[in-house]
Amino acid sequence: MSASTGSRATFSCEACDTPLLKRTSRLQHRHLRSDVWVCQNPLCGATYAGNSELTSIASPSGMPDAPASELPPTPSYTRALLQMQWKLEHGSRQLDMLDAIEFVEASRIDAGGDARPHQAAAP
Numbered sequence: 001m002s003a004s005t006g007s008r009a010t011f012s013c014e015a016c017d018t019p020l021l022k023r024t025s026r027l028q029h030r031h032l033r034s035d036v037w038v039c040q041n042p043l044c045g046a047t048y049a050g051n052s053e054l055t056s057i058a059s060p061s062g063m064p065d066a067p068a069s070e071l072p073p074t075p076s077y078t079r080a081l082l083q084m085q086w087k088l089e090h091g092s093r094q095l096d097m098l099d100a101i102e103f104v105e106a107s108r109i110d111a112g113g114d115a116r117p118h119q120a121a122a123p
């Protein structure tokens with residue numbers, strides 16, 4: 001029950017497949033809105049009700065004094081937090097992949113080798 005209007009994907013009427021237009025949206029809770037959708041086909045006129053809900057935080061605010069989110073982190077955000085914590089605890093003993101590439105390139109220069117990246121041969 002979704003259709004694409006221009007660059008925005010939206011729902012479509014299950015009776016006539018015409019894209020729906022959000023007629024009203026009311027805030028029920030800080031993280032929950034109730035929406036009413038109406039079919040744009042004047043001969044149909046079906047209406048639908050639904051909810052839009054924020055369920056988790058995917059990345060933190062960049063604001064310096066932002067309060068902590070009430071929402072649980074997404075799995076990828078949780079993983080990033082754990083990786084950051086692990087790096088803080090073990091960072092000085094473990095090289096990052098990009099640090100490792102710089103280390104290898106620097107080693108080549110130190111050894112007198114060619115440190116330029118490999119390039120495809122010109123046609």
Ligand SMILES: [Zn+2]
Nearest residue numbers: 013016039044
């Ligand atoms: Zn319709």
